[in-house]
Structures are given as structure tokens and as C-alpha cells.
Amino acid sequence: MKLFRTIAVATGLLLAFAEARAAQTNVAVAANFTDAAKEIAAIFKQKTGHEAVLSFGASGQFYTQITQGAPFQVFLSADDSRPKKLVEDGLATADSRFTYAIGKLVLWSKSPGLVTGEETLKAASFAKLSICNPAAAPYGLAAVETMKSLNLYDALKPKLVEGATITQAYQFVETGNAEIGFVALSQLTGSEAGSRWVVPQALYSPIRQDAVLLKTGAGNQAASAFISFLRGPEARAIIEKYGYMLDGQS
Amino acid sequence: MEIWSAEIRQSVLLTIELAAISTAILLVLATPLAWWLAHAKGWWTEIIASVIALPLVLPPTVLGFYLLVLLGPDGPGGWIARLWGERTLAFTFEGLVIGSVVYSMPFVVQPIRNAFTAIGERPLEVAATLRASPTRTFWTVAVPLARPGFLTGAVLGFAHTVGEFGLVLMIGGNIPDRTKVLSVAIFDYVETSRWREASMLAGLMVVFAFAVILTMTLVDKRAARAAA
Numbered sequence: 001m002k003l004f005r006t007i008a009v010a011t012g013l014l015l016a017f018a019e020a021r022a023a024q025t026n027v028a029v030a031a032n033f034t035d036a037a038k039e040i041a042a043i044f045k046q047k048t049g050h051e052a053v054l055s056f057g058a059s060g061q062f063y064t065q066i067t068q069g070a071p072f073q074v075f076l077s078a079d080d081s082r083p084k085k086l087v088e089d090g091l092a093t094a095d096s097r098f099t100y101a102i103g104k105l106v107l108w109s110k111s112p113g114l115v116t117g118e119e120t121l122k123a124a125s126f127a128k129l130s131i132c133n134p135a136a137a138p139y140g141l142a143a144v145e146t147m148k149s150l151n152l153y154d155a156l157k158p159k160l161v162e163g164a165t166i167t168q169a170y171q172f173v174e175t176g177n178a179e180i181g182f183v184a185l186s187q188l189t190g191s192e193a194g195s196r197w198v199v200p201q202a203l204y205s206p207i208r209q210d211a212v213l214l215k216t217g218a219g220n221q222a223a224s225a226f227i228s229f230l231r232g233p234e235a236r237a238i239i240e241k242y243g244y245m246l247d248g249q250s
Numbered sequence: 251m252e253i254w255s256a257e258i259r260q261s262v263l264l265t266i267e268l269a270a271i272s273t274a275i276l277l278v279l280a281t282p283l284a285w286w287l288a289h290a291k292g293w294w295t296e297i298i299a300s301v302i303a304l305p306l307v308l309p310p311t312v313l314g315f316y317l318l319v320l321l322g323p324d325g326p327g328g329w330i331a332r333l334w335g336e337r338t339l340a341f342t343f344e345g346l347v348i349g350s351v352v353y354s355m356p357f358v359v360q361p362i363r364n365a366f367t368a369i370g371e372r373p374l375e376v377a378a379t380l381r382a383s384p385t386r387t388f389w390t391v392a393v394p395l396a397r398p399g400f401l402t403g404a405v406l407g408f409a410h411t412v413g414e415f416g417l418v419l420m421i422g423g424n425i426p427d428r429t430k431v432l433s434v435a436i437f438d439y440v441e442t443s444r445w446r447e448a449s450m451l452a453g454l455m456v457v458f459a460f461a462v463i464l465t466m467t468l469v470d471k472r473a474a475r476a477a478a
Contacts, residue, residue, distance in 0.1 A: 061441045127337050133424065135442040161341045161423030164441070172423065176323045177340040 022049035023222035026071055028062040029054050030078035030209065031132075031165040032103060032139055032184035036242040037076065040235050048229065050222035058165045060136030066091060066214065073217025074226055076209065078103065078166075079138035083212040096213035100230050101244035103207035104185035105142045105199040110173060115180065115195040121152050129159045130172040130181030138207050139166045143182035145204040185243035208247075258447060260427050261435040262454075268343070268431060269411040272350040273358075276407045277400070279351070280358040284399075285388070287359070288366035299363075303356045313353060314420030321345050321421060341423035346431070349417050354410040358403040365399020366392060368477075398473035402466060409462040412455075 029037045034056050041052040055062075055072070063082045066072060067089065075092070077083050080099065086092040109115045114126070134140035140162070147153040161177075163169035166184055173181040188196060211230055217223030229235055236246055287299055305313060318340055321327030327339035327348075339345040369392060377387040393400070415433040422429035424438065432451060439448035 058441060060443070064441060064443050067443070128341060128423075130423070133438065133441070135438070161425060163423070164419060164437075172340075175318055175340075177318065177321070177338045178423075179337070 022051065023220060024051045024053060025073045025217060025220050025222035025226055026053045026055065027074040027076065027223075027226060028066070028070070028072040029056050029076045030059045030062070031056050031137070031167040032078055032186055033076055033101065033209065034167065035189070036101075036186060036238055036244070039238050040230065043234055043238070044226060044229050047234070048222075048225050050225050052222065052226050056165075056167070058133065058136040059138060060133075061164075071216065073214055073220045073223035074211065075214055076100065076211045076230075077138075078207065078209050079141075080208040080210040083210040086212060086214070090215070092212040092214050093218065096224075096227055097210055098231065099208045099247040100211045100235075101209045101239050102247065103139065103142075103209055104243055104245070105139060105146065105204060105207065106183055106185045106188060107180065107197045107199060108170075108173060108183050108188060108194060109180045109196075110176065110194040111179065112193075112195050115197050117197050118150055120180070120197065121147065121150060121156065124152075124156060124159065126179040127159065128161050128172075128178035128180075129156055130161050130163060130169045130178035132163045132166045132169040132182075134162075136164070137166055138209075139182065139184055140169070142199075142204040142207055146182070146199050149203040189242045209244075255447075257426065258435070258451065261430050261432050261451075264343075264427060264430065265412055265432040268346055268350060269408045272347055272354060272411045273404055273408045275347065275351050276354060276358040277404060280355065280362055280403060280407075281400075284359050284362035285366055285392070287363045299359075302359055305353050306356050310353070310414070310416030311420065313349070314417045317345075317349050317352070317417065317421050321348070340421045341425060341429060343428050345421055346418060346429055349421055350411040350414060353414055353417055354407045357406040357410045361402040361406065362396060362399045365396035365402075368399075369395045398469055398476075401469050405462060405465055405469075409459070412458065 027037070027041075037054050037056075041054055045051055052074075059078045059082050062070070062072070062075060062077070063085065066075060066086060075083060075086065083092060083097050087094045087097060107115050107120065109126075114120065131143040132140040134144045144153065147156055161172060163172055166187065169181050170183045170187050172178040173183070182199075185198060211227060213223060213227050240246060283302070287295060319325055321339035323331075323337045327345065328337060331337060331339050331342075336342070339348065373391050373395065374387055377391045378384075382390070412431075413433065414431075415437070418429065418431055418434050419437065422431070422434060424430050424434055430438075432455065436448055436451045436455070439445075439451070
């Protein structure tokens with residue numbers, strides 16, 4: 001065990017020297033983008049040698065933390081209003097802001113056949129509907145908009161349970177504590193299990209997910225490299241693979 | 251005052267209700283448990299005591315994880331919930347009560363156990379020689395003598411339930427009037443940059459915590475003086 005550790009530490013040191021020129025950046029990532037961001041960061045490291053250290057959470061939570069000086073250099077939000085606000089607050093650089101993905105909302109259940117379409121919401125034959133906090137997470141807001149467009153919000157309100165992030169909203173359905181929930185399409189990639197309804201775009205305002213370089217990352221090579229990598233073809237392919245739309249495609 | 255909104259009032263009342271009900275249940279469960287721990291002699295006594303004390307050390311996320319699974323539709327919580335036609339005890343007030351009782355148990359058992367131990371065997375033996383039945387001895391001798399322990403346990407159990415956060419965040423689902431307690435409401439306000447509400451509730455909690463600690467100190471002091 002001890003020998004193994006010594007080798008591991010030595011290898012780590014060697015790698016650190018080998019990559020002495022490579023930099024590191026801390027990236028705040030909206031929870032719905034978790035899996036895609038991990039995949040992008042891995043390839044980013046392969047291609048550039050830079051390391052993107054990822055933190056996941058609700059966009060609103062990150063916004064608050066960034067205004068209080070959180071040590072992030074890049075922010076991948078789940079909406080466009082919070083990055084815009086950060087630019088206005090003078091905490092992010094205006095010309096770095098762009099839409100890296102357009103999110104898709106899905107109504108999902110672990111039980112096959114339970115979710116068939118909007119009639120599932122009308123029938124409401126479930127006890128708990130999981131969403132994420134609409135005030136802090138854009139997918140929660142989109143879920144509320146959808147229910148309001150269908151004139152079902154007041155009827156469904158007593159059945160709503162809220163997760164702090166979209167990951168928690170997903171987890172409530174995953175553990176079976178809620179039969180059904182509004183999640184991000186990206187969370188369901190790679191699995192056909194259960195039943196789902198991809199909510200038509202007409203029912204909610206597009207979830208334009210903006211990335212922005214924060215002022216704290218102005219001199220950080222890795223931070224600006226990550227932002228440009230996110231615009232590149234490799235990242236875009238991954239983003240599409242996870243079910244997002246790209247800007248200019250819709 | 252406008253800031254004292256229905257939303258805030260609701261979470262304050264809910265928190266008090268949760269803490270009061272949990273404390274009542276805790277006292278009922280902790281009293282026989284503490285009595286037994288104070289008098290049992292077996293080697294397993296300290297093992298049981300350690301199990302009860304686990305929440306002191308465990309991260310709330312560990313309890314939250316277990317409870318989410320246990321309260322869920324595939325766990326015992328789900329079986330119980332089915333009795334009245336629900337699927338899960340998570341996201342319910344009852345679920346939070348269960349969580350709080352587990353989480354705050356050591357804070358109630360410990361002071362009561364200590365108080366029972368401090369009485370010693372002598373007063374109980376004297377009562378027995380006066381032909382008092384064990385039940386009568388318990389109610390007329392042990393309980394009155396252990397009063398400071400009960401008071402400390404009740405105050406700590408109540409306060410600790412008010413202060414619980416991680417557990418509620420994981421099993422609560424943030425439902426107004428059912429699971430959105432004070433600590434979660436504060437988290438929510440901070441997350442959404444509503445500083446005014448957050449600072450008001452946070453201030454309230456500071457005052458509350460101060461009052462609790464001051465009360466505890468005074469109770470301890472009085473008990474010490476009474477014993478001297």
C-alpha cells in the first residue's frame with residue numbers, strides 16, 4: 001500500500017513537471033450539463049494539457065457565489081440572464097458570452113408507459129411530481145412555464161416537490177420517491193429506461209445556456225482556452241450527443 | 251412590516267411545529283432508553299449507547315441518503331405510507347419528524363442518562379425500603395431528581411431540530427407549509443439573492459441560538475447549586 005502510494009505521488013509529481021506549462025481553471029457548471037462537461041473537460045485536457053476543475057450546482061446558487069467572490073474563472077450557466085447580469089455587474093467579460101447549448105425539458109418516469117404526453121399531466125395519476133427550484137434553476141422555471149401553458153399549474157402545485165438542483169430533481173424520480181419529474185434531456189442520454197415526453201418547445205421559453213469568462217479568469221490561459229474549446233467542433237459534437245440544440249440551429 | 255411575509259411566517263411556524271412534535275416524541279422514547287442505559291450492566295450497553303450517539307458524528311448527508319431510501323416506496327417508509335394511500339414518507343411532514351427524531355436522539359438521551367446516573371442507587375434503595383413500587387419510585391423519586399436533565403434534553407432536542415438542514419434538504423423537497431423549514435428557507439433566499447429575507451431569518455436564528463445557549467448555562471448553574 002505504502003509503496004503504491006509512493007509511486008502514485010512520484011508519478012503525480014513527474015506529470016506535474018511535465019505539464020509545468022499547463023494551467024488549471026475552475027469552472028462552475030450548471031447541474032444539467034454535468035455529464036457533457038465531464039466529457040468535454042477530459043478531451044480538453046488531452047488536447048491542450050490544461051485542466052478544467054468542474055463544480056456542479058444550480059445556476060442561481062453559482063450566481064450568488066460569484067457575486068461574493070467565488071474562485072471560478074468560467075461560468076457555464078443554464079440560462080442567459082445570469083451571465084448577462086454578471087456582465088452588467090462588471091464581474092464577467094461581455095465579449096466572451098455566448099450560447100453553448102440550448103436545453104430540452106423532458107417529463108420522465110421510471111415506470112414504462114406512465115408518461116405518454118401532456119395527457120399524463122392532465123390525468124395526474126401520480127402523487128409527486130419532481131421539479132427543481134424555479135427561482136434558482138432555469139429548468140425548474142421551464143417546468144413551471146410548461147404547466148402554466150397547459151393551464152395545469154394550479155392543479156399540479158400540491159403535488160410538486162422541489163430539488164435544489166436538476167440533479168436532485170432527477171434523483172427524486174430515480175429513487176422512486178416521486179413517480180414523475182421534469183428533468184433535462186441531457187440527464188437521460190444513454191438510457192431508454194422508463195417513459196418520457198420531450199416537452200414541445202412551444203410550451204416554454206427556450207433554455208438558452210450561456211457561458212461567460214469571469215473577470216477573475218482574465219489572465220488565466222486555461223480559462224480562455226476552455227471557453228474557445230467550448231465553441232469548437234469537438235465540444236459541439238459532445239453537446240449535441242447529450243441532446244442539446246446548438247445556437248443557430250433552432 | 252412587509253418583510254414578515256406569509257411565506258416567512260409559514261416556515262417559522264412549520265419549524266416550531268416540527269421541533270415541538272419531535273421533542274415530545276423524543277422525550278417519550280428517550281426516557282426509558284436513558285433509564286435503561288443508566289442501569290444496565292451488560293457489555294452491550296455501551297454498544298447501544300454508541301449506536302444512539304452516531305448522529306453526533308455522521309454527516310447529515312449519510313442520514314439523508316439512508317432515510318431517502320428507507321422512507322421511499324421500496325423501503326419500510328413506503329409500506330407505512332401505503333396504509334393511508336401515499337407512496338413515500340419522503341417529502342412529508344411525518345418523514346421530517348422521523349428524520350428529526352433519529353437526528354436529535356443523542357442530544358436528548360445523553361443529558362437524561364447522565365441525570366439518572368447522577369442520582370445513584372441510594373435514593374432508589376431508600377424508596378424501596380419504604381415499600382414504594384419501582385414505578386412509583388421512578389415517577390416520584392427519579393424523575394423529579396433528574397429534572398435538570400429532562401430540561402436540558404428537551405431544550406437541546408428542540409434546538410437541534412430547528413437547526414437541522416442537510417437532512418431536510420435531502421428528504422424534504424422544499425414544499426411550502428409541509429417541509430420548507432427555516433434553515434431551508436434561508437438557503438433558498440441566499441441561492442436566489444434575496445438578501446433581505448435571508449438576513450432577517452438568519453438574524454432571528456442567531457437570537458434564538460443565543461437564547462438557547464444562555465438558558466442551558468443557567469439551567470446547569472442552578473442544577474449545580476441545587477446539588478451543592
